[in-house]
Amino acid sequence: MVIQWYPGHMARAKKEMIASLKLVDMVIELSDARIPYSSRNPDIDGLAAGKIRMIILNKADTAEEKITSKWLEYYKEKGIPALAIDSRNSGSKKKIMEAIMKAAEIKFERDRKKGILKRPVRVMVCGIPNVGKSTLINTIAGKASAKVGNKPGVTKGNQWIRLNEKVELLDTPGLLWPKFEDQTVGSNLAFIGSINDEILSRYDLSISLVERLKAYPGKINERYGVDESVPSADIIKAIGEAKLLLKKGGEVDEEKACRMLIDDFRSGKLGRISLESPDKGDSNVSEETGV
Ligand SMILES: Nc1nc2c(ncn2[C@@H]2O[C@H](COP(=O)(O)OP(=O)(O)OP(=O)(O)O)[C@@H](O)[C@H]2O)c(=O)[nH]1
Ligand SMILES: [Mg+2]
Structure with missing residues (x-):
């Protein structure tokens, strides 16, 4: 994406x-x-x-x-x-x-x-x-x-x-810039709700978020009671099952599960999570301005 x-x-x-x-x-x-x-x-x-x-x-x-x-x-x-x-x-x-x-x-x-x-x-x-x-x-x-x-x-x-x-x-109105050279920046901005959700695939975004949350083992399990050791796609399904987010036929509504995961991250319900640190050697600090 x-x-x-x-x-x-x-x-x-x-x-x-x-x-x-x-x-x-x-x-x-x-x-x-x-x-x-x-x-x-x-x-x-x-x-x-x-x-x-x-x-x-x-x-x-x-x-x-x-x-x-x-x-x-x-x-x-x-x-x-x-x-x-x-x-x-x-x-x-x-x-x-x-x-x-x-x-x-x-x-x-x-x-x-x-x-x-x-x-x-x-x-x-x-x-x-x-x-x-x-x-x-x-x-x-x-x-x-x-x-x-x-x-x-x-x-x-x-x-x-x-x-x-x-x-x-x-x-002032929120301002982005014309091109995200680094797509990690793009997905980080999408995680926190700074990008219009209508242009995003919630599913792809949720998979990336689950991947990033591997740095915080236990957070997903604590919130939804699901096993985190399975592939990311199965974690999304498990969240839907655990929270009874089902379609008419009883099948898991993955769209709703994705929405819940993303909303919970945005509002802080998944707990305190920092996705970027300023530690030396981190590529996430601008070389040019140093800021
Ligand atoms: N958890 C948390 N939520 C906040 C905080 N500040 C704002 N929010 C929430 O973030 C959302 C966006 O807040 P706004 O003040 O509308 O953001 P904005 O920067 O003015 O947004 P635009 O005008 O769309 O660019 C709202 O749901 C706020 O309640 C905060 O410090 N902590
Ligand atoms: Mg505003």
């Missing part, structure tokens, strides 16, 4: 993002803590050059804490402020606001020197689809200002949200 998804609305969103970048001081890029490398759009480094930067490893509740800490250490070494959070949790608000105000200090200082006292820091929140950008903004705002949903492409256009006299946030 070859995965590519760069619909026309994304090319338009990119243009809109480039136009809005002129208006912002800071760019907060959300990535998914389970795949911090694959979930970062390689275009953003270039587009956001010269801006104050911050990286958020979102959905940290679904990733292994030990590996997320290694990623935070990795960004610390690069000198890029990074945070790991569950953006649905209102407790994250304080942590994010403190990080924004700390990172923005340089801008406020610059303004003060110019005699500008009342200009807020303008912050663009960007990242791939479905990574939690709008959820994060709602949590910080303390109300449902931006539309959220568990599928890619929920936010259709840029939307400003004024938090207070010091901070304004810009919600």
Whole structure:
């Protein structure tokens, strides 16, 4: 299965993002803590050059804490402020606001020197689809200002949200890039729900996910009570049998079994799983930018 998804609305969103970048001081890029490398759009480094930067490893509740800490250490070494959070949790608000105000200090200082006292820091929140950008903004705002949903492409256009006299946030639509050179990146993005499911084979995706979950022996067994030592195709069937996902004639509904497995991974019900680590020698860290 070859995965590519760069619909026309994304090319338009990119243009809109480039136009809005002129208006912002800071760019907060959300990535998914389970795949911090694959979930970062390689275009953003270039587009956001010269801006104050911050990286958020979102959905940290679904990733292994030990590996997320290694990623935070990795960004610390690069000198890029990074945070790991569950953006649905209102407790994250304080942590994010403190990080924004700390990172923005340089801008406020610059303004003060110019005699500008009342200009807020303008912050663009960007990242791939479905990574939690709008959820994060709602949590910080303390109300449902931006539309959220568990599928890619929920936010259709840029939307400003004024938090207070010091901070304004810009919600943006999820952005991918025209070609995934490495198909592991493509499937990682599909696992977390950043690719439109309609263009994917759920069956092929589930087989790849079962293969990847071999790094976490016991997770599938714990959740569905099935034997993990059999071939991947039989694991899918066994999940359908165990969960009574049957068609009319009593045959296993594999489509439903695949959907359950993928949804359970996406929501973290399979447990904390990290698919990428920053350990040295891992091919999943960009040689070019080192980020
Ligand atoms: N487990 C978990 N789920 C989250 C977290 N943040 C967001 N979600 C869920 O992820 C889904 C997508 O959230 P959105 O905020 O709509 O994502 P988005 O990045 O704005 O998506 P687009 O606008 O489509 O690009 C929703 O079902 C959220 O509840 C998190 O930190 N942890
Ligand atoms: Mg959104």
